[in-house]
Amino acid sequence: MIIHIVQPGETIYSISEYYSIPVDRLILENGITNPANLAIGQTIVIVQPETLYTLQAGVTLESIALQHGTTPMELLRNNPYLSDRDIIYAGETIVIRYQTNKIRTIATIGYAFSYIDKSVLIKTLPFLTYLTIFNYRVTSEGEIIFRADDTELVNLAKIYGVAPMMFVSTMAEDGIVSREVSYDILINPAVQDRLIDNALNIMKTKGFYGINIYVENITYDNINVIAEYLKRASEIFHSQGYKILITITPATNIDTPNVSFEKIDYSKLYGFVDGIIFSSYDWARSYSYPNAIFPVNILSGFLDYIVSIIPPEKIFLGVTALGYDWTLPYVPGATEATIISYNSAVQIAAENGIPIQFNEAAQSPFFYYMNSDGNLHVVWTKDARSFNARAGLVEEYNLQGLSFWTIMRFDTQMWFVINTQYYIEKLMVNG
Structure with a gap:
């Protein structure tokens, strides 16, 4: 697994080309909601597939799992978007296994x-x-x-x-x-x-x-x-x-x-x-x-x-997975933070052209921004590095x-x- 940190000038297409992973798969695997306007400092997880399978007419998750020596649950973990479907479509490619070294x-x-x-x-x-x-x-x-x-x-x-x-x-x-x-x-x-x-x-x-x-x-x-x-x-x-x-x-x-x-x-x-x-x-x-x-x-x-x-x-x-958005200056007992998702935080950073910073000791991303009313805000959230550090513990x-x-x-x-x-x-x- 590689955790790619978006750099100035990079696009979803340049990152896709660099790692030889299709754009749609990068978006799907990372749940990216801002592919046309990435934020500097945004994380994108890169994992190369080991085995891919093109769906055939009439197959089921159970039959695919049996054919490849895995389980339907593992297929759903590798392709969580399939859980949104009542049917699977012939011609679509799914990941059977990733190149991972599970501990x-x-x-x-x-x-x-x-x-x-x-x-x-x-x-x-x-x-x-x-x-x-x-x-x-x-x-x-x-x-x-x-x-x-x-x-x-x-x-x-x-x-x-x-x-x-x-x-x-x-x-x-x-x-x-x-x-x-x-x-x-x-x-x-x-x-x-x-x-x-x-x-x-x-x-x-x-x-x-x-x-x-x-x-x-x-x-x-x-x-x-x-x-x-x-x-x-x-x-x-x-x-x-x-x-x-x-x-x-x-x-x-x-x-x-x-x-x-x-x-x-x-x-x-x-x-x-x-x-x-x-x-x-x-x-x-x-x-x-x-x-x-x-x-x-x-x-x-x-x-x-x-x-x-x-x-x-x-x-x-x-x-x-929660993040928080505070209005500054902070007043103890009076300043209430707003709960924010990582994707929402990334969207704010991207729309304002603000690089996302990262606190290494805390393993947490953060940034400051001014809202439309001219108030200064600070956002602390979690990204792939944050989850990776906590999973490693x-x-x-x-x-x-x-x-x-x-x-x-x-x-x-x-x-x-x-x-x-x-x-x-x-x-x-x-x-």
Whole structure:
């Protein structure tokens, strides 16, 4: 894999000619939305195909996979645009294999709300081991409130060999958790029992593979109580054959230019669960200081600490494809950033003729621009280099895998980078 950085004067045609890859394939594989006006500093992932196949009349993904010794899921990962189709067309060329040196198999987790666009979900499922459905909020009495019917999502996941996981938290859709509800649950075993029983009933009824619990607001003072709660829950869930994961947002300080993590003893938790997802701290960070999102240099320091207290095979590293656009000057607690996709950020840079810069330590692209009202903005986002660096940490630290918040949009380039490095574990029969 080569990550090409667009230079002044380059066009999609000159890059295509240089690497001997057709223009339409470069656009397709990278999800490029601005081919006629590339931004300086934009990333384009280059991977040469090893085996191409021209579709014949009457073939199916299953028959093509059988003929070439691969799987339909691998074909969909190599050609995700096929997921948008009800039929495949004779004469079209698809990639059977790329010239990659995949390191190993990893597990992946995708978080989705119940209202996810089905076409986005179907395109993403081949890349997932688990689908965590963000649909269940708990109350201080241990009741569970669901937002919408997620039966179709559960069934779709299973068709693609993906294990559907019930996500339980006190969190609203805006990312705000209820400390009061969390406290009420932790101090009351009767409430815990009611919550666990309600979760079991939902998992059995809906056909979930297991549960993913968001363990909120962990502190030095409450971690022992949390451990007791997880011990209680895991004994019951495991006895019923369900897998249990927990999601943790590391305690951080993100209100200054220098992000820092608190060294809480998370080792007290891992013995009761099948995996711990350390998710990025930007679930609701739109009022935070303008900076890179989960900078790799800070993340590496955090992982150095975490793998010293938790077996790495229990750890999932959280990744987000989100970027943020801040209006300057930044006013703490008042300046709210706007969520922005990488393609939207690239479009802004291209239209304004602004080169995208790159922070090597954080492994994050950024740039400044003036909007039509004359206000100065700064954008921090992620590109192929960002995803490549974060994916590389899985191998460096021998982690169980990667977790993605969220999969509500399909990030073509991100999945292309992941697909060049890893095979994806499938737990369900259809995978």
